[in-house]
Amino acid sequence: MTAPVPAPTATVSRRSWWLVIATALLALAFLFGAMIGPAGPAWWRVPLELLDRLPFVSVDSGASKLQSTVLWQIRMPRVVLAGIVGAMLSLAGASFQGVFRNPLVDPYLLGVAAGAGLGATVVIVVNRASTQSWPVDPLPLAAFVGGLVAVLLTYLVGAAFGASKASATLVLAGVAVTSLATAIQTFMLQKNSEVVRQVYSWILGRLSTATWDDVRLVAPYVIVSGGVLLAHRRLLDVLRIGEDEAQSLGAPVDRIRLTVVVAATLGTSAVVSVSGLIGFVGIMVPHLIRFLAGASYRRLLPLSVLLGAAFLILADVPGRILSDPAETPIGVVTAFIGAPFFIVVLRSRQGATR
Amino acid sequence: MTSLSFAGVSVAYEKSTAVHPFTDTVRPGEWLCLIGPNGAGKSSLLRSVAGLVKYSGQILIDGAPLDLRSTRRRASLVAHVPQAPSIPDDMTAFEYVLLGRNPYVTYFGRETASDRDLVRNVLDRLDVAEFAERRLGTLSGGERQRIVIARALAQEAPILLLDEPTSALDIGHQQQALELVDRLRREHGLTVVSAMHDLTLAGLYSDRLALLHQGHCVSSGPAEHVLQAETLSEFYGVSVSVHRDPDGTVVVVPRRTMPLA
Numbered sequence: 001m002t003a004p005v006p007a008p009t010a011t012v013s014r015r016s017w018w019l020v021i022a023t024a025l026l027a028l029a030f031l032f033g034a035m036i037g038p039a040g041p042a043w044w045r046v047p048l049e050l051l052d053r054l055p056f057v058s059v060d061s062g063a064s065k066l067q068s069t070v071l072w073q074i075r076m077p078r079v080v081l082a083g084i085v086g087a088m089l090s091l092a093g094a095s096f097q098g099v100f101r102n103p104l105v106d107p108y109l110l111g112v113a114a115g116a117g118l119g120a121t122v123v124i125v126v127n128r129a130s131t132q133s134w135p136v137d138p139l140p141l142a143a144f145v146g147g148l149v150a151v152l153l154t155y156l157v158g159a160a161f162g163a164s165k166a167s168a169t170l171v172l173a174g175v176a177v178t179s180l181a182t183a184i185q186t187f188m189l190q191k192n193s194e195v196v197r198q199v200y201s202w203i204l205g206r207l208s209t210a211t212w213d214d215v216r217l218v219a220p221y222v223i224v225s226g227g228v229l230l231a232h233r234r235l236l237d238v239l240r241i242g243e244d245e246a247q248s249l250g251a252p253v254d255r256i257r258l259t260v261v262v263a264a265t266l267g268t269s270a271v272v273s274v275s276g277l278i279g280f281v282g283i284m285v286p287h288l289i290r291f292l293a294g295a296s297y298r299r300l301l302p303l304s305v306l307l308g309a310a311f312l313i314l315a316d317v318p319g320r321i322l323s324d325p326a327e328t329p330i331g332v333v334t335a336f337i338g339a340p341f342f343i344v345v346l347r348s349r350q351g352a353t354r
Numbered sequence: 355m356t357s358l359s360f361a362g363v364s365v366a367y368e369k370s371t372a373v374h375p376f377t378d379t380v381r382p383g384e385w386l387c388l389i390g391p392n393g394a395g396k397s398s399l400l401r402s403v404a405g406l407v408k409y410s411g412q413i414l415i416d417g418a419p420l421d422l423r424s425t426r427r428r429a430s431l432v433a434h435v436p437q438a439p440s441i442p443d444d445m446t447a448f449e450y451v452l453l454g455r456n457p458y459v460t461y462f463g464r465e466t467a468s469d470r471d472l473v474r475n476v477l478d479r480l481d482v483a484e485f486a487e488r489r490l491g492t493l494s495g496g497e498r499q500r501i502v503i504a505r506a507l508a509q510e511a512p513i514l515l516l517d518e519p520t521s522a523l524d525i526g527h528q529q530q531a532l533e534l535v536d537r538l539r540r541e542h543g544l545t546v547v548s549a550m551h552d553l554t555l556a557g558l559y560s561d562r563l564a565l566l567h568q569g570h571c572v573s574s575g576p577a578e579h580v581l582q583a584e585t586l587s588e589f590y591g592v593s594v595s596v597h598r599d600p601d602g603t604v605v606v607v608p609r610r611t612m613p614l615a
Contacts, residue, residue, distance in 0.1 A: 231462050237449065238456050242440040248404045249509070250429030250457040295444040 018293045022306035026083070029310035033079040037320050040075055041067035073212075079313055081210040081218075082330075085271040086281055086312025088222050090304040092264040093282025094289075095229045098236035098297055099257045100171065103290065107268045107282035110174040110261070111150035114181035116272045119146020120202050121185045125192045139202075140217065140273035146181075147269035153177050205276035205331030207316050214274040225267030229301060232260050236297035278312070278331050280338025285311050287345060355382030355543040356431070356512035358403070362411035364569075365398040372398035374569040375411060385539060385546040387560035389553060389580070391590050394566035396549035397437065400515045403547070404434035415513065429457035433506035437517040437549075443491030447501050450490060451476060454508030473508050480504050480534065496527035503534060507542075514539070516548035520555065528552070532559045553606040557581050565589060577604045 034050065035043040041063035048061035049071055063071070092107035100109075108114075119142035151174075158173035189196055238251045247253050285308045286300060293299050312330075315337065319328040362375040373395040380386045388396040402409040403420070405428050413420040415431055423431070433454075442450075454476075455469040477483045482500050485493060493501065499519070506514060516535065520528040536559055539546050550556040556563060557577030565573040565580050567589040573580045581604045583596045597605040 234459070234464055235461070238453055240442045240445060241450075241453060244406050245434075245436060245440060246456075247425070248406060248429065248432075248434040248436075249453060250424075250426035252425060252461075290444070294446075295442070296449055 018299060018303060019306070022303050022310070026306045026310040026313075029313040030079060030083065033082065033313040033317060034071065034075055036317050037075050039067075040070045046071065077212045077215055078207050078210040078316065081215050081274065082207050082312045082316045083309035084215065084218060084222055085207070085275045085278065086285075086315075087305045087309040088218075088226065088267045088271045089278065089281040090285035090308025090311070091226055091229055091301060092268045094286035094297070094300050094304045095232070095236065095260050095264045096282075097286060098239060099260045101239065101242070103287065104283065105171075106279075107264065108277070108279075109171065110154045110265060111177040111181060112147040112265060112268045112272060113277050114178040114185070115150025115153075116143040116147035116269060117199075117203055117277065118150070118181045118185045119143045120276075121188055121195075121199050122146070124195050124198050124202070125188050140214075144269050144273035147272055148265070150177050150181055151265045151269075201329065202276050203331070204329035205278040205334075206327070207275055207330055208319075208327045210274070218270045218274050221270035222267055225263045225270070226305065228263040229260060229267070230305070232256060233297045233301040236260070236301070240295075240297075276329075276331060278334055280334045280341070281308060281312060281315075284334075284338050284341050287341075356416050356545050357382045357414075358513050358545055358547065359414040359417070360399075360411070361414065363399070363402060363409050363413055364411055365395065365402050365407050365409045367407075372569055373402070373409075373566075376571055378564060378571070378574065380545055380547055382545055383539065383543050384562065385536075385548070385560040387556040387563050388547065388549045388566055389551075389556050389563055390566035393568075395569040396566055397517050398569075399566070400434065400517050400547065400549055403432055403513070403515055405429075405432075406434070426457045429509065429511070431511050432513045432515060433509040433511040434515045435502055435506050435517060435519060437521065439502050441490045441498055441502075443489060445490050446487050447482065447490060447493070447504075448473065448477070448486040450501055451504045451508050454505040457509060457511075472510075476504050476508050480507070495522055496524075496530065499523060499527065499531050500534070503531070503538075507538065512543070513545045513547070516546065518549055518551065521551060528555060535559070553581055553586070554604070557604045557606075578602075581606055 031047060031050075035046045040046070041049060041061065045061045045063045045067075048059045049063055049068060051057050052059045052061055061068075089107055093105070096105045096107055096109055097103050120139055123139045123142040154170065154174045154177045157176060158170035185199075189199060235251060235256050238246045238249060239253065239256065241249075243253045286304050289300055289303045289307060293303060312334075315333050316330050319330050319333050358380040360376050360378045362377055363373065364371065364375045365373040376395075376399060378386070388399060390396055398407060401407045403413055405420075405425060420428060420431075451473045452465060452470065455465050455473065458469065459465055474483070474486070477486055480500050480503065482497065482504060485497060485501065490498060490501065499522070503519075514535070519535065520531055523531060532555060535546060535548075538544060546560075548556075548560065557580075560577075562575060563573075563577055563580040564571050565585065572589060573585055578598065581596055583594055586592060586594050586596075586606065593609045593611055595607050595609055597607065599605060
């Protein structure tokens with residue numbers, strides 16, 4: 001005697017439903033993000049202005065040339081960049097959580113954040129003023145390189161002291177490298193206290209100065225990294241049963257882990273270099289998705305991209321209004337949402353295990 | 355049906371040797387049960403076939419060396435059920451059993467409709483279809499054990515390795531699980547190698563026993579040959595009495611060393 005097995009279409013359609021909802025949310029967030037802010041066209045003119053840009057569509061939004069410029073050169077790059085950064089951070093977070101089999105792991109785990117912070121500090125300390133006239137701003141580049149060097153160091157230290165299979169060794173090496181980079185950064189700041197303010201405003205994350213150049217700068221890295229990570233979503237599901245069992249099922253565990261870690265690190269370093277450090281996105285968004293749509297990486301990774309983007313676009317809005325005319329750094333906003341969220345998660349986890 | 359041969363297989367860890375050269379041939383469709391005290395090398399021997407530890411010597415499947423196979427090909431020949439499988443609480447039973455199809459899916463590929471059909475079929479045959487969409491965390495120990503066996507079966511491997519398949523189960527579920535394995539091996543012509551602690555059950559279900567002690571195979575053969583009170587007391591350091599039921603079942607009963615008051 002056998003019970004009827006649910007039809008395959010049931011799972012398929014449930015999955016695509018989530019995608020539809022997430023895409024709709026992202027579209028709404030995008031529109032909302034474009035509507036709010038100082039000096040642009042009236043909010044109701046924004047959708048018309050956007051429609052006007054579509055090929056074969058011509059709508060008179062009634063916005064002045066200046067307002068239109070504000071929308072297209074200031075607000076739009078900011079919204080798009082927020083979307084890219086949010087998508088990348090939560091995708092990288094979910095992927096790291098997959099390879100390390102720990103839902104509380106964060107995309108900055110292996111020292112990306114501290115390394116990028118140190119790189120940025122070096123540029124600011126050495127002489128910010130003289131670099132302003134350079135054709136290419138060296139600050140994002142230094143942050144990018146700093147992040148990659150830190151992760152490379154983490155890898156070398158982890159590989160020197162741990163067997164190839166010890167994820168815990170790698171994580172501890174990340175902690176050590178983070179501490180080292182932070183210590184060097186603190187030392188440099190102490191010697192050059194006049195730039196503390198500048199460095200902190202970078203560290204706390206900002207999207208306010210976003211330009212289309214920033215978008216063009218990170219897009220290639222994010223596309224490559226995102227593509228590689230999304231392509232690993234089935235294998236991350238295989239890894240959920242542990243390294244040994246995945247191996248006995250024929251999955252090349254070492255290769256999967258290396259590829260995913262490199263791709264996630266590259267993407268994270270790229271977005272950190274233009275946006276500064278924006279915390280909690282990489283833990284909060286995947287966690288929420290696990291809670292709502294289940295823990296399978298086949299669903300988790302695509303949804304992380306869509307909802308991560310939507311989340312950061314929305315989180316960027318209060319910063320523009322809260323302390324007008326000055327900006328509240330986006331890193332502060334996400335921390336304000338993230339910290340209480342975390343406490344709730346920990347509480348409910350505790351309740352669930354008892 | 356597929357044979358599995360060990361030709362001087364030894365397993366060494368950094369500081370100790372877990373298995374000294376072990377030579378044996380498991381005939382196609384045979385069930386070999388490894389017995390022996392904790393640390394005798396039973397799990398290490400199974401893990402060497404599953405590709406989880408390095409070994410020296412040769413493991414041959416139908417006469418062909420196993421170490422020449424790719425990991426995926428090996429996984430399509432050998433299914434391994436570990437002693438304590440890790441069960442992600444929030445994974446559904448269907449998702450879990452589907453992982454067994456991994457050897458047949460390319461690196462960036464996805465399971466095909468026929469993979470999914472096969473999984474549904476396996477769940478049906480093990481009478482666990484009703485759990486398909488349930489999360490593993492909500493299943494009982496006996497139900498989980500079936501799901502784990504279902505995953506191994508979805509691998510469609512002709513050789514099945516079971517490491518202590520019954521250690522976490524009550525006596526009823528122990529019998530159920532072993533009956534299930536026995537039925538499946540007859541239906542599918544599986545070659546089975548298991549490690550077990552319960553000597554009576556080991557003798558009851560397997561065709562042949564191999565007694566390991568400190569990495570050496572010290573006795574091998576049918577249950578009535580291996581399960582002798584003197585042999586067991588020598589290698590397990592226990593006092594047991596061995597009974598033979600009229601139907602040929604060998605029953606091993608521990609004896610109190612202190613006389614009953």
